[in-house]
Amino acid sequence: MQKKLVVSCSPHLHNKAVSSQRIMLDVIIALLPTAVAAVWFFGGSALMLIIVSVLSAVAAEFLYQYHMRQPITVSDLSAVVTGLLLAFNLPANAPWWIAVVGSFLAIILVKQLFGGLGQNFINPALAARAILMLSWTSLMAANVLPHGGEWLAPATTDAVSVATPLAHGASGFTLWQLFSGDVPGMIGETCKLTLLLGGVYLLIRRVIDWRIPVAFIGTVAIAYFIKTGTLYSVESGSQNVLYQLLSGGLILGAVFMATDYVTSPMTGLGRLIMGIGCGLFLFIIREYSSYPEGCSFAILFMNVLTPLIDRFTGTKPFGFEKPKTPAKEAKA
Amino acid sequence: MSLYYRFPGGIHPHEGINGKSVTSVLPIVEPQQPSRVVIPMQQHIGAPCKSLVKKGDRVKVGMKIGEPTGFVSSAVHSSVSGTVVNVEPCVLANGLEAECVIIDNDFKDEWVELHPVENPDAMDAAAISALSREMGLVGLGGATFPYGVKLMPPKVKLDTLILNGAECEPYLSADHRLMLIKAKEIIEATKRMQQAFGIEKVFIGIEKNKPDAIDVMKKACEGDKTFSVVPLRVWYPQGGEKQLVYALTKRRVRTGGLPIEKGALVVNVGSCYALYQAIYKGIPLIERVVTVSGAVQKPGNYLVRIGTPVHRLIEESEGFLPDAKMMIYGGPMMGMAINRMDIPVTKGCSGITVLERKLLHGQESACIRCGRCVEVCPMLLCPSDIDKAFRKGRYDDAEKLGAMNCLECGACSWSCPANRALTQSCKTCKKIIGERQRAARQKQQKEGAK
Numbered sequence: 001m002q003k004k005l006v007v008s009c010s011p012h013l014h015n016k017a018v019s020s021q022r023i024m025l026d027v028i029i030a031l032l033p034t035a036v037a038a039v040w041f042f043g044g045s046a047l048m049l050i051i052v053s054v055l056s057a058v059a060a061e062f063l064y065q066y067h068m069r070q071p072i073t074v075s076d077l078s079a080v081v082t083g084l085l086l087a088f089n090l091p092a093n094a095p096w097w098i099a100v101v102g103s104f105l106a107i108i109l110v111k112q113l114f115g116g117l118g119q120n121f122i123n124p125a126l127a128a129r130a131i132l133m134l135s136w137t138s139l140m141a142a143n144v145l146p147h148g149g150e151w152l153a154p155a156t157t158d159a160v161s162v163a164t165p166l167a168h169g170a171s172g173f174t175l176w177q178l179f180s181g182d183v184p185g186m187i188g189e190t191c192k193l194t195l196l197l198g199g200v201y202l203l204i205r206r207v208i209d210w211r212i213p214v215a216f217i218g219t220v221a222i223a224y225f226i227k228t229g230t231l232y233s234v235e236s237g238s239q240n241v242l243y244q245l246l247s248g249g250l251i252l253g254a255v256f257m258a259t260d261y262v263t264s265p266m267t268g269l270g271r272l273i274m275g276i277g278c279g280l281f282l283f284i285i286r287e288y289s290s291y292p293e294g295c296s297f298a299i300l301f302m303n304v305l306t307p308l309i310d311r312f313t314g315t316k317p318f319g320f321e322k323p324k325t326p327a328k329e330a331k332a
Numbered sequence: 333m334s335l336y337y338r339f340p341g342g343i344h345p346h347e348g349i350n351g352k353s354v355t356s357v358l359p360i361v362e363p364q365q366p367s368r369v370v371i372p373m374q375q376h377i378g379a380p381c382k383s384l385v386k387k388g389d390r391v392k393v394g395m396k397i398g399e400p401t402g403f404v405s406s407a408v409h410s411s412v413s414g415t416v417v418n419v420e421p422c423v424l425a426n427g428l429e430a431e432c433v434i435i436d437n438d439f440k441d442e443w444v445e446l447h448p449v450e451n452p453d454a455m456d457a458a459a460i461s462a463l464s465r466e467m468g469l470v471g472l473g474g475a476t477f478p479y480g481v482k483l484m485p486p487k488v489k490l491d492t493l494i495l496n497g498a499e500c501e502p503y504l505s506a507d508h509r510l511m512l513i514k515a516k517e518i519i520e521a522t523k524r525m526q527q528a529f530g531i532e533k534v535f536i537g538i539e540k541n542k543p544d545a546i547d548v549m550k551k552a553c554e555g556d557k558t559f560s561v562v563p564l565r566v567w568y569p570q571g572g573e574k575q576l577v578y579a580l581t582k583r584r585v586r587t588g589g590l591p592i593e594k595g596a597l598v599v600n601v602g603s604c605y606a607l608y609q610a611i612y613k614g615i616p617l618i619e620r621v622v623t624v625s626g627a628v629q630k631p632g633n634y635l636v637r638i639g640t641p642v643h644r645l646i647e648e649s650e651g652f653l654p655d656a657k658m659m660i661y662g663g664p665m666m667g668m669a670i671n672r673m674d675i676p677v678t679k680g681c682s683g684i685t686v687l688e689r690k691l692l693h694g695q696e697s698a699c700i701r702c703g704r705c706v707e708v709c710p711m712l713l714c715p716s717d718i719d720k721a722f723r724k725g726r727y728d729d730a731e732k733l734g735a736m737n738c739l740e741c742g743a744c745s746w747s748c749p750a751n752r753a754l755t756q757s758c759k760t761c762k763k764i765i766g767e768r769q770r771a772a773r774q775k776q777q778k779e780g781a782k
Contacts, residue, residue, distance in 0.1 A: 006657055009753060010740070011745050012685075013691060015747050019750075020750050073697065118699045262700055314717075317587055
């Protein structure tokens, strides 16, 4: 009759449908269509960047944890997500070592040195991108014209560098080009179609909360509507709402970057604030700074504000009542 | 309408692993009595009882063997007839030793003389309260709060009585089956309380997954306009007192407060039936319905004498399944895991759940701040922050985060993708903060005395 029974603290049941690994896997699944689109539009060099970036991110995590004698947590797939996101933030003609340096920066400098998964205060992939952008400005800003369909064609050295849709003065792209991703830009940010598909998948799987992307994109839309007064017209060039929404890294940032659990607030209200803040900063940087695009800096800025937002949006316990008299509270 | 009867947070833990459907169709059976019962002197929140018997004494069924000592206390009665073997500390479900009366059953089932209340309709609150204390009634939902205290004439006017038939714990079906066969008795006892407290409105809250119980209860209180049976969303912890009060009346019970302060009295259906037995039959609380479910050969609902050791129930269910790995005293969300077969069933034990290994928690990993625990917390706390404060030993921070509000429902741990023991942290925090508060109070009193 007596057999080995284990004891532990309640609750004894656990929701087997969720695990950190499963969440990361969902994010990877959501990112895959965009990876395919990236390879479609930017060819073999995009594929190379994605592979190198993911592998070096995983290697960085493994090497760090191995040498620090920490438990190896590569299997939680979070490094794969970071690697993918970093690759998506690189231009197609970036050399392979940029991806390696970026991955190591993201995993070791931004994530592991602050304590590993869950402890980094800014998004690792975005922080690495920012460092790369500031360190190798010419390599990171050069944008190849997409050669849609020329599958696995090597990125030729004589690829024409052109202005991204958001570069000041540029406006030669149709809405469909912007939406489908047939525009120059970072390899993972151009195809809005697949990014939005991934976002819908994550929402259905309840991996991300609708608040951050909706507040983020909504704020940008409202800000541009106030500034330009046009939803869309060909004549207005880039000065209309839809053109701005579909350009640059906004969708990638709103769906996959700003929603990063670790660096976004935990409460519903906090997430709304996060989204609105991202939107406002993006608008300000795009319009009033010398950078054509400010998605990553907007998100990084709100990442840093997250602990503050969390503090001010902390929930009051159910049934919380302000003590009527201080004396009574002391007694209780 | 159904949107109205909701409360913040909560989870739905039944999907796929719900054993409720297994036992909810099985009638309550009375298993063979155990040859020996172990009756703890404390089966309620509050002060333990003083034992009235000694080694060698002969006892009958229903004989009072424990005298309540404090204000918050409730009597204890013998559940079998036989001889007292000893009065000694025994290990109980929480793993601690406490004084118990051990009785050898002579299987004669001799009862003491029973004295039903002569004029039940004339009972006032004070009479019901005194009877409850004497008959050993406690909250049978699991909290085991003495009904002698709960049903005291209140300082504020009560206008709502809530009959708690939610039974939101996975696997358990004890209340469900009881409602099916004892609906009339439960309603009768409710009417006595309604009368004694001058209550205007009676809600009977039952989760929608018990449609037969809803029908039976509706039929039993047909014609009485003050009663309304409310089908509730199948949502854990629907049966939590504060959650139920909020779902039905939209009143928020204060932090650390009782529903009575908001004019609502919440009574578990099982306790209500026990009250009926006490009033109309004169029978003290010596048995209760226990669901045995999960990884056992033959799950069932049993009417069990208090003090029956767990192994008797497992034998009745024909033993564990081969992959059984954990035995739980109560439901899987709030119950206590036990690893001894001699632990007795007490008044607060609504079930014995056995779980397979594959259902248990896995390895803990780092918090990824996903916010799921915040989403599901019915008390609107931030469990992961409390957990972090606790692990750093910052109990003051944990207190500021509202750790004392935690009702230990386990929704946070259930939904944590990183498998973190959030509930455990909150529970431990509560204990440590509670001890600190007590110590501070004592210090204050001492200084006041000087």
